[in-house]
Amino acid sequence: xxxxxxxxxxxxxxxxxxxxxxxxxxxxxxxxxxxxxxxxxxxxxxxxxxxxxxxxxxxxxxxxxxxxxxxxxxxxxxxxxxxxxxxxxxxxxxxxxxxxxxxxxxxxxxxxxxxxxxxxxxxxxxxxxxxxxxxxxxxxxxxxxxxxxxxxxxxxxxxxxxxxxxxxxxxxxxxxxxxxxxxxxxxxxxxxxxxxxxxxxxxxxxxxxxxxxxxxxxxxxxxxxxxxxxxxxxxxxxxxxxxxxxxxxxxxxxxxxxxxxxxxxxxxxxxxxxxxxxxxxxxxxxxxxxxxxxxxxxxxxxxxxxxxxxxxxxxxxxxxxxxxxxxxxxxxxxxxxxxxxxxxxxxxxxxxxxxxxxxxxxxxxxxxxxxxxxxxxxxxxxxxxxxxxxxxxxxxxxxxxxxxxxxxxxxxxxxxxxxxxxxxxxxxxxxxxxxxxxxxxxxxxxxxxxxxxxxxxxxxxxxxxxxxxxxxxxxxxxxxxxxxxxxxxxxxxxxxxxxxxxxxxxxxxxxxxxxxxxxxxxxxxxxxxxxxxxxxxxxxxxxxxxxxxxxxxxxxxxxxxxxx
Ligand SMILES: Cc1cc2nc3c(=O)[nH]c(=O)nc-3n(C[C@H](O)[C@H](O)[C@H](O)COP(=O)(O)OP(=O)(O)OC[C@H]3O[C@@H](n4cnc5c(N)ncnc54)[C@H](O)[C@@H]3O)c2cc1C
Numbered sequence: 001x002x003x004x005x006x007x008x009x010x011x012x013x014x015x016x017x018x019x020x021x022x023x024x025x026x027x028x029x030x031x032x033x034x035x036x037x038x039x040x041x042x043x044x045x046x047x048x049x050x051x052x053x054x055x056x057x058x059x060x061x062x063x064x065x066x067x068x069x070x071x072x073x074x075x076x077x078x079x080x081x082x083x084x085x086x087x088x089x090x091x092x093x094x095x096x097x098x099x100x101x102x103x104x105x106x107x108x109x110x111x112x113x114x115x116x117x118x119x120x121x122x123x124x125x126x127x128x129x130x131x132x133x134x135x136x137x138x139x140x141x142x143x144x145x146x147x148x149x150x151x152x153x154x155x156x157x158x159x160x161x162x163x164x165x166x167x168x169x170x171x172x173x174x175x176x177x178x179x180x181x182x183x184x185x186x187x188x189x190x191x192x193x194x195x196x197x198x199x200x201x202x203x204x205x206x207x208x209x210x211x212x213x214x215x216x217x218x219x220x221x222x223x224x225x226x227x228x229x230x231x232x233x234x235x236x237x238x239x240x241x242x243x244x245x246x247x248x249x250x251x252x253x254x255x256x257x258x259x260x261x262x263x264x265x266x267x268x269x270x271x272x273x274x275x276x277x278x279x280x281x282x283x284x285x286x287x288x289x290x291x292x293x294x295x296x297x298x299x300x301x302x303x304x305x306x307x308x309x310x311x312x313x314x315x316x317x318x319x320x321x322x323x324x325x326x327x328x329x330x331x332x333x334x335x336x337x338x339x340x341x342x343x344x345x346x347x348x349x350x351x352x353x354x355x356x357x358x359x360x361x362x363x364x365x366x367x368x369x370x371x372x373x374x375x376x377x378x379x380x381x382x383x384x385x386x387x388x389x390x391x392x393x394x395x396x397x398x399x400x401x402x403x404x405x406x407x408x409x410x411x412x413x414x415x416x417x418x419x420x421x422x423x424x425x426x427x428x429x430x431x432x433x434x435x436x437x438x439x440x441x442x443x444x445x446x447x448x449x450x451x452x453x454x455x456x457x458x459x460x461x462x463x464x465x466x467x468x469x470x471x472x473x474x475x476x477x478x479x480x481x482x483x484x485x486x487x488x489x490x491x492x493x494x495x496x497x498x499x500x501x502x503x504x505x506x507x508x509x510x511x512x513x514x515x516x517x518x519x520x521x522x523x524x525x526x527x528x529x530x531x532x533x534x535x536x537x538x539x540x541x542x543x544x545x546x547x548x549x550x551x552x553x554x555x556x557x558x559x560x561x562x563x564x
Contacts, residue, residue, distance in 0.1 A: 002424060003177070003184040004417075007033035007153070008409040009402070010172060010188035012160045012215065015044035016391060017374025018194030019142035020398025021405070025192075026149040028406035033186065034152055037159040037178070037494070038210050041143040044196045045211060045375065046394060049135030051254045052118050052126035054388030055092035060115040060124040065089040066563065067122055072389060073563075075120045075286055076354075076382020077521040078536050079228065082558040083361050084380040088389065088396050095395035096127055104141040105129055116257045118387035120286040126388040131254050131325060138391065158184060160214070161497050162423040163191065163222040163370070164416045170222065170370035171414035174423035176431075178494055181486045183427045185420045187413055190369050190405035193219055193357060194398070197375040199232070201502050202350035202456065203448035206235055206250045215376040217501035219357050220508070224367040226541040227378040227553070228355035229505075230512035231522045233385055234457045236290035237263070238349030240308040244335045251328075252311055252346060253387070256283035258324045263290070264310040264343065265302040271309075288384040288521045291348040291457050298347075308347030313339040348457060352390060354381045354522065355512075358540060363401040369408060373401035379538065379556075383521025430496055431486040440481045440495035446474055447502055455510050460527045464514040468507065475503045508541045511548045515539060 008030040011018045019041055022034040036043055056063040068089040073080045096113075100106055106127045107114040115124040129137040146152055157178040164172050164185075172188040198213030199205040216226055237256070239249040255261060260281045265271045270279060275293040277285040285293070294309045304310050313321065318340045322329055329339070337344060356378030357365045365372050374394045381389060450470045454463035478500060483493040516539065518532035519525050537552040 001182060003182055005033060005184060006187040006413055007031050008189050009033070009405045010186055010191045011035070011194055012173065012192065012218070013044065013194035013196060013376070014040040014154070015194065015196050015374060016046035016138055016142060016394030017376070017398040017401070018192070019139075019146050020395055021192050021194055021373050021402030022152050023142070023145050023149065024399045024402030025406040026151045028403055030151070030406035030409040032149070032152045033155065033188070034146065035155040035158040035160070035175070037157065039156045040154040041139055041146065043208065043210055045207065046391070047135045047139040048206075048208060048248070049138065049391055050132055050248065050250060051128040051134050051257065052116065052388035053096065053128060053134060053391040054118070054121065054126050054386060055096045055392055056089065056125060057093045057096050057113060057115070057127065059113040063123060063125060065093065068092070068125060069563065071121050072381065072386055075384050075386045077384055077531065078382065079520070079538060079555055080382035081379030081538070081556045083556055084359070084377070086558060086562065087361065087400065088380050088393055091396045092392040095392065095399065099138070099141055099395065102141050102145055104137050118257060119284050120386045121388070131328065132248065132251060134391070159494060159497055160218060161427060163218050164420045164423060165222060166414040166416055166419055169368035171416050171419065174420050174427065176427050176493070176497065178489055181431065181488050181490060183424050185416065185424065187416045189411045189413060190371065190408040192371045192373055192401050192405050193376045194373045194401070195376050197353040198505055199350040199353065201448060201451050201506060202232075203445070203452045204238065205350040206238060206248075207350070212498045212502050213505035214498070214501045215372070216356060216508070217504045219365060219367065219370065219372070220504060220541070220543045222367055222370065224365040224370055225358040226355060226508060227358040227538050228382070229378070229508040229541055230516050230539065231354035231383050232350055232509065233287055233352040233354060233522045234291045234348035235351035236287055236294055236348045237311055237346035239344065240304070240347040241306040241345040242336065244337065247331060247335070249349060250351065252344070255313065255325065259313055259316050259320065262312045262315070264312055265297045266304050266310075267302055268310060271297050271302070286384060287387070291522075292524060294348060295458055304345040306345050306347070308345045310343040311346045312343035314341065314343060352385055354378065354383065354385055362404040363397060364404060371401045371405050373397040383523060430483055431493060433481070433483045434485045435482040437480065437482055438477065440483065440492050440499050443474060443477065443481055444495055444499050444502065447471070447499065447506060450474070451506055455506070455513060457522065457524055459513050459523070459525050461514060464510050467510045468514070471503060471506050471510065478503065504543070507548055511550060512539045512541060515550055
């Protein structure tokens with residue numbers, strides 16, 4: 001049986017961006033349906049975020065959003081969509097105060113907010129709640145706000161599988177209810193994609209399983225454009241060794257903010273200065289530059305034993321370590337890690353996606369009545385994102401997308417019963433495929449390996465072509481992969497729909513990366529080293545039937561006086 005729902009504003013994904021959008025849309029009088037393929041308000045990247053939220057609140061030292069914008073544009077290596085970045089930097093401070101009013105509890109030193117200096121920022125600009133607790137506190141605060149609105153309906157375990165169009169505009173979606181195995185049709189006057197990023201498409205990542213690029217695929221199949229898909233950010237110091245359980249692989253970031261630490265090669269020598277990025281015991285090197293330097297050292301045979309770099313806090317007295325990280329030091333001890341006596345090994349892992357849905361300044365995508373928000377939006381960070389910009393992005397873009405979508409509440413409710421049918425048929429067909437053979441979960445692992453081997457931070461034309469061939473072979477198996485049949489909580493079925501999305505999104509990344517014959521930010525071509533000014537363009541992706549179409553687009557710039 002197919003369930004039917006209707007709403008003014010449909011928000012797909014309930015991380016920080018989705019929840020902020022729901023609050024804004026509801027506050028502007030819209031009826032909102034906030035859904036998530038996992039638990040509403042408790043899944044995705046937001047709740048995992050560690051520490052930094054960048055905003056020029058100027059609490060530690062004088063600051064201005066224009067300085068933040070300047071740093072964001074510089075980090076983005078000339079590809080930043082400047083109007084979007086301006087919105088992000090200009091509005092971030094008011095969102096920090098709004099979150100404070102809502103009870104997030106930013107860390108304070110005396111009577112002002114504490115701010116740390118993160119790499120690529122020119123001053124202390126990042127607020128936080130506590131070590132490893134910024135994401136949970138942010139998510140909790142937004143959940144509490146969401147609950148205050150009677151006009152926000154929340155539905156968990158609902159996987160949106162396709163968007164539905166009416167008269168050339170987004171008119172809702174079709175979804176699979178994981179808990180019951182039932183299909184659901186949702187008519188909506190406006191739809192917001194808040195599905196986060198795609199880093200679980202790589203086998204080493206900082207992501208949870210539900211960050212597989214669904215929103216990009218949903219938008220693309222419905223006719224929306226994507227931008228900057230080749231720019232996948234790798235977090236340079238993901239934990240590599242020794243084995244560590246119960247702790248986050250990117251936990252060394254806050255350690256570096258507070259204590260500096262030393263990044264060393266296999267010979268225990270500092271090395272980032274050899275790549276034009278000296279550290280001097282501070283944490284100043286941007287993510288793209290550090291990722292590049294680590295990979296190059298490993299390639300030159302100067303990696304740490306497990307193929308990364310050493311990160312050492314051995315020179316820092318135990319009392320200082322304890323003062324900064326108290327109980328975490330004990331948790332590390334339980335893992336056999338004593339930072340006063342040993343360095344740990346770190347290596348780059350997939351962490352964030354700079355690309356995404358192409359939008360205008362109201363966060364409208366190129367498909368009418370479809371909006372995007374949060375990490376699902378492409379362009380605001382160009383070829384490389386600054387630490388802390390992603391959480392600010394969820395607040396600022398969340399509020400803006402929610403408000404923009406709510407403005408369409410006056411339009412007529414679309415009738416999508418007929419248009420939804422082909423997508424309901426896909427759910428019915430996929431739910432009805434028992435049998436043996438490679439499972440969707442195993443096929444997903446193959447895709448992650450393809451992406452890691454040939455579409456990682458270092459790319460070549462041969463490798464990218466090989467990846468596209470391998471992805472095509474994998475895609476050919478998709479219609480036959482067994483899902484185990486219709487049943488409640490069928491993870492294989494969920495993975496089948498995830499893989500269906502990953503396959504198309506992976507092709508957009510590899511195709512865009514193959515076309516960009518230069519190295520810039522997070523996109524490094526071994527066969528085309530160095531930045532090529534002739535490539536100061538964004539690449540836009542469209543789907544034409546099953547074919548990926550790429551075209552170049554001028555980078556949107558601000559007038560000089562708006563930057564001054
Ligand atoms: C470990 C980690 C630490 C980080 N630390 C920081 C930090 O310190 N500072 C910073 O600025 N950034 C940080 N980031 C990045 C930042 O957290 C994310 O970019 C940001 O939270 C993304 O928010 P979002 O709301 O766009 O997406 P998410 O929070 O990822 O939410 C997306 C939601 O969409 C749902 N969804 C996906 N597909 C579907 C579908 N088909 N149907 C229904 N629902 C769907 C998911 O289940 C998920 O709940 C970190 C990221 C990670 C992974």
